[in-house]
Amino acid sequence: xxxxxxxxxxxxxxxxxxxxxxxxxxxxxxxxxxxxxxxxxxxxxxxxxxxxxxxxxxxxxxxxxxxxxxxxxxxxxxxxxxxxxxxxxxxxxxxxxxxxxxxxxxxxxxxxxxxxxxxxxxxxxxxxxxxxxxxxxxxxxxxxxxxxxxxxxxxxxxxxxxxxxxxxxxxxxxxxxxxxxxxxxxxxxxxxxxxxxxxxxxxxxxxxxxxxxxxxxxxxxxxxxxxxxxxxxxxxxxxxxxxxxxxxxxxxxxxxxxxxxxxxxxxxxxxxxxxxxxxxxxxxxxxxxxxxxxxxxxxxxxxxxxxxxxxxxxxxxxxxxxxxxxxxxxxxxxxxxxxxxxxxxxxxxxxxxxxxxxxxxxxxxxxxxxx
Amino acid sequence: xxxxxxxxxxxxxxxxxxxxxxxxxxxxxxxxxxxxxxxxxxxxxxxxxxxxxxxxxxxxxxxxxxxxxxxxxxxxxxxxxxxxxxxxxxxxxxxxxxxxxxxxxxxxxxxxxxxxxx
Amino acid sequence: xxxxxxxxxxxxxxxxxxxxxxxxxxxxxxxxxxxxxxxxxxxxxxxxxxxxxxxxxxxxxxxxxxxxxxxxxxxxxxxxxxxxxxxxxxxxxxxxxxxxxxxxxxxxxxxxxxxxxxxxxxxxxxxxxxxxxxxxxxxxxxxxxxxxxxxxxxxxxxxxxxxxxxxxxxxxxx
Numbered sequence: 001x002x003x004x005x006x007x008x009x010x011x012x013x014x015x016x017x018x019x020x021x022x023x024x025x026x027x028x029x030x031x032x033x034x035x036x037x038x039x040x041x042x043x044x045x046x047x048x049x050x051x052x053x054x055x056x057x058x059x060x061x062x063x064x065x066x067x068x069x070x071x072x073x074x075x076x077x078x079x080x081x082x083x084x085x086x087x088x089x090x091x092x093x094x095x096x097x098x099x100x101x102x103x104x105x106x107x108x109x110x111x112x113x114x115x116x117x118x119x120x121x122x123x124x125x126x127x128x129x130x131x132x133x134x135x136x137x138x139x140x141x142x143x144x145x146x147x148x149x150x151x152x153x154x155x156x157x158x159x160x161x162x163x164x165x166x167x168x169x170x171x172x173x174x175x176x177x178x179x180x181x182x183x184x185x186x187x188x189x190x191x192x193x194x195x196x197x198x199x200x201x202x203x204x205x206x207x208x209x210x211x212x213x214x215x216x217x218x219x220x221x222x223x224x225x226x227x228x229x230x231x232x233x234x235x236x237x238x239x240x241x242x243x244x245x246x247x248x249x250x251x252x253x254x255x256x257x258x259x260x261x262x263x264x265x266x267x268x269x270x271x272x273x274x275x276x277x278x279x280x281x282x283x284x285x286x287x288x289x290x291x292x293x294x295x296x297x298x299x300x301x302x303x304x305x306x307x308x309x310x311x312x313x314x315x316x317x318x319x320x321x322x323x324x325x326x327x328x329x330x331x332x333x334x335x336x337x338x339x340x341x342x343x344x345x346x347x348x349x350x351x352x353x354x355x356x357x358x359x360x361x362x363x364x365x366x367x368x369x370x371x
Numbered sequence: 372x373x374x375x376x377x378x379x380x381x382x383x384x385x386x387x388x389x390x391x392x393x394x395x396x397x398x399x400x401x402x403x404x405x406x407x408x409x410x411x412x413x414x415x416x417x418x419x420x421x422x423x424x425x426x427x428x429x430x431x432x433x434x435x436x437x438x439x440x441x442x443x444x445x446x447x448x449x450x451x452x453x454x455x456x457x458x459x460x461x462x463x464x465x466x467x468x469x470x471x472x473x474x475x476x477x478x479x480x481x482x483x484x485x486x487x488x489x
Numbered sequence: 490x491x492x493x494x495x496x497x498x499x500x501x502x503x504x505x506x507x508x509x510x511x512x513x514x515x516x517x518x519x520x521x522x523x524x525x526x527x528x529x530x531x532x533x534x535x536x537x538x539x540x541x542x543x544x545x546x547x548x549x550x551x552x553x554x555x556x557x558x559x560x561x562x563x564x565x566x567x568x569x570x571x572x573x574x575x576x577x578x579x580x581x582x583x584x585x586x587x588x589x590x591x592x593x594x595x596x597x598x599x600x601x602x603x604x605x606x607x608x609x610x611x612x613x614x615x616x617x618x619x620x621x622x623x624x625x626x627x628x629x630x631x632x633x634x635x636x637x638x639x640x641x642x643x644x645x646x647x648x649x650x651x652x653x654x655x656x657x658x659x660x661x662x663x
Contacts, residue, residue, distance in 0.1 A: 014382045018389065067402045068394075072410040078526075084390045091386035095379055114382060115375045119624060122449055122549040129442075129557025133529070136564060140522065144412050152568060156431055159438045159561060166445035166553075173452040179624055233412070237397030241390050308434070308488040313481065316441070320474055323448070324467060327455060331463055334456050376540035376548065377500075428569075429659060435565045436655040439558040440648050446550055447631070447644065454628030465632045465642065472645040476652040485656050 005108070013114050017094050025247040026056035032293050039297040066236035071143060074233065078141035083234070083241035086134025089127045090248040096120040097255055098182040100265045100277020112265075112277060113182060120181035121169045124256060128165065128211060132158050134245070135230050142233040150229020153304065154213060160311035161210040161217075167319040168204045171197055172260045174326050185264035192263040196344055199352040200322050201261040203315055205288075208257060210311070212249040215296035217307060254288040255281060262288075318355045322348055433485050444473050501541055508534030517580065521570070525563045532556050546624050 030045065030052060037044025048054040070076055097120075100112035117123060132155050139151015173179055175196060176187040187193075194201040210217040231242045258264055262284050265277030302310070329344035451466040480486055511530035518524050536551040630636045 010378045010381065011385070014378075014385050018382075018386055022389065064397050064400050065402075066397070067404065068397055069405075069409060071412055072407065073412060080394065084387060084394070087390040088383065088387050091389075092379075092383055095382045115378045117375045117379070117545055119545045119549050122446075122546070122553065125445075126549040126552035126557065129553050132557070132561060136561075137526075140568075142412075148568075152431060152565075155561065155565075156434055159558075160434060162557075163438060163441045163445065166442065167448075170445060170448045170452050173449055174455065177453050177456065177625075179449060179453060236401060237393050241393060244390075305488040309486075312434075312437075312486045317474075317477065320470060320477070324470060327452075327463070327467060330456055331460055335460060374541070374543050376543065376545070380537075380540070431565045432562070432569055433656065433659050435558075435562045436659065437652065439554075439562055440652045440655075442558045443554055443648060444645070446553055447641070450546075450624050450628030450631055452628070454625045454632070457625070458629065458632065462632050462634065462638075465638055469642060469645045472642075472649055476649045479653055480656050483656055485659075 009108065009110065010114065013110075014095075017114055018091055021091055021094060021248050021251060022244075024251045025244050026060070028247045028251060028289065029059070029243075030055050031289070032296075035290065035293045036297055039294070060240075063237055063240045068236040068238060069233070071233050073143040075141040075143070078137050079233075080238070082134050082138035082141060083238045083245070084134075085137060086131070086245040087241050087248070089131040089134070090245040090252060093124060093127050093249070093252040094255065096123050096181055097252075097259055098185060098265065099281055101270070101274045103274045112274075116180060116182045118178075118180045121173060121179045121184070121260075125162075125166050125169055129159075129162060131211075131249070138234070138242070139230040142230070144233050147230050147232045150232070154230060157213075157217065157307060157311070158211060160308060161207045161315070164203060164311060164315040164319045165207045165211060167316070167323055168200050168207065169260075170323055171200045171319070171326055174323070174330060181259055181264075185259055185266060188263045188266060192261065192266075194261040196341065197261065197322075197326070197348065198345055199318070199348040200326075201257075202352070203319055203322070204257060204261065205291075207315060208253040209292070209295065210307070212246060212253055214246075214250065214292060216299040216302050218301060250289065250292060251285065254285045254292070257288055258284040314355060314359055318351065321351050325351060430488060437480055437485070440476065441473070444469075497541060501538070504534050504537035504541065507531075508538065519580075521567050522564070525560065525567055528563065529556055529560045532560065546627065 033055075034044040034046075034052065045052040045055040048058045070079055095114045096117055098111075098113035098116055102109050102111055104110070135158075136151045136155045139147045139149075139154070142148070172184060172193060175193055176184040178184060178187070209215075231239055234242060258281055263280075265281050267276060267280035270276055270280070325347050326344055329341060329347070332343060333339075333341040447469065448466065451469070455463045455466060508531050511527045511534065514527040515524045515531065518527060532551065532555045536548050536556070539547040539551055631641045632638050
């Protein structure tokens with residue numbers, strides 16, 4: 001028998017998550033513009049409403065009334081489909097994330113997660129791998145050389161960093177003994193995974209920057225070389241959808257980072273007041289988003305061959321090494337006492353420094369060879 | 372507990388309604404005054420020369436191949452990762468052998484120069 | 490039949506039709522890249538079938554490996570070929586009648602074989618929820634000496650061989 005109340009509960013939860021992401025997207029654009037402006041000693045948008053808080057609304061209204069151009073030589077069906085295929089995975093990533101434990105609402109026990117499935121992490125990996133298609137199809141259907149090149153570059157970049165992403169998920173799975181995200185959060189009750197796995201967390205944050213095509217890995221949209229890459233031909237609302245996908249992915253990937261490494265919804269008094277869970281998630285996410293904007297304001301875009309080198313020759317071997325280190329550390333801790341679990345952060349930090357040293361040496365060699 | 376995938380499917384449908392709705396609303400409200408110049412391909416103001424389906428270099432294919440191999444490896448590692456510390460030491464080490472064999476593949480690819488993006 | 494079963498049946502028929510219909514489109518379409526896209530739809534239909542069976546691990550593996558990796562490889566391969574990706578020849582050749590007959594005979598034979606199996610048409614008993622962690626069981630089975638450790642390690646050697654072979658063929662720097 002289908003429980004209608006249950007279905008209604010799930011639909012409401014889905015709508016809440018989706019509209020939370022939409023609102024988050026709108027205000028993240030405002031947040032980023034204001035912060036970037038401050039960092040560059042400008043003022044930023046401050047005209048629409050108090051402190052410019054109505055700016056996203058004004059932008060949305062403007063975009064709705066723009067003319068939608070479809071190039072005459074484009075493949076029209078796929079051209080319209082591509083932005084939709086980019087937005088949907090960005091939203092669907094949020095479906096498995098727990099925002100808190102159970103709360104009592106209208107006399108019902110409500111889980112603060114839409115679908116906390118038992119293969120949560122793998123689901124994230126699967127959706128991240130589908131997210132490539134919107135971009136490659138946008139590039140192909142535009143029938144434009146720059147767009148196609150941008151799409152192909154972006155695809156190659158995303159699949160290269162997906163490997164390191166998948167293996168850093170393996171790191172978390174090793175430590176939590178589970179693929180279910182709520183169990184991963186619960187495994188961090190005593191200690192956040194970022195303490196035991198500092199290098200893994202840093203690698204994860206770097207990789208996610210590349211996965212969402214953010215600075216300094218925003219090659220696919222390099223204005224100077226590719227005329228904005230895969231979305232050159234897009235205008236009006238369809239362009240806004242690509243923009244929306246990027247910002248929603250920023251938010252969702254910050255939530256994922258918080259869930260996997262920074263204790264998720266955990267915080268003081270969470271046991272007594274379960275409603276604090278979403279608040280803690282929000283606070284941690286805003287901190288990570290501020291970091292992303294800060295990185296954009298600080299670092300210049302890196303060269304495409306260096307980007308591929310970083311993915312394949314630095315991050316992939318490093319993460320494979322971390323998997324071996326973590327597995328060994330856990331086995332040692334099981335055999336010879338729990339305090340040996342601290343060998344994981346010590347050895348992995350050493351491995352991190354070794355990697356940085358090797359990269360530095362190789363870059364120095366190249367530089368000296370040029371002179 | 373019903374099948375959670377039904378609800379994931381439902382979520383995908385709800386998530387798809389929003390971008391579709393946005394495009395439809397913009398289609399209704401936006402002006403439509405097409406002309407051939409507006410709809411021509413934008414390549415920084417220059418006239419488009421030739422077919423836009425330029426040929427790509429083989430490097431993309433090599434990277435996709437290597438990606439496929441390591442992706443399959445990562446998928447195999449997940450079940451091992453969550454079952455690992457329920458098993459005796461020598462059994463858990465078999466997963467480590469699995470990783471080491473594939474690291475050999477990475478080393479080969481690297482030494483062969485196939486990871487150079489030039 | 491309960492309402493839930495009817496909904497499941499409807500979902501099954503929709504996803505089966507999606508899988509088969511897009512599989513036909515793969516061979517029927519004349520543009521190479523559209524064939525690749527229809528193939529992705531077909532693979533997605535299979536993932537939906539797994540989801541209906543509540544086989545979560547298979548769903549995500551199907552999406553990660555087939556849609557996320559193999560189909561990307563196809564798309565890259567299409568992009569690497571020179572332009573003119575349109576198939577201009579006739580869609581059918583002379584022996585299509587014979588091929589259709591052989592196909593129908595095979596389908597009939599398979600249907601006959603499967604229908605003689607006792608479990609055919611009976612609803613499978615649902616797996617009791619919360620009693621087993623299937624992914625952990627899979628992991629244990631993959632490395633247990635009395636179960637699948639040999640296929641598991643052979644799989645890694647196979648992947649290594651595939652990688653080396655692919656690099657050797659695709660990338661032979663003079």
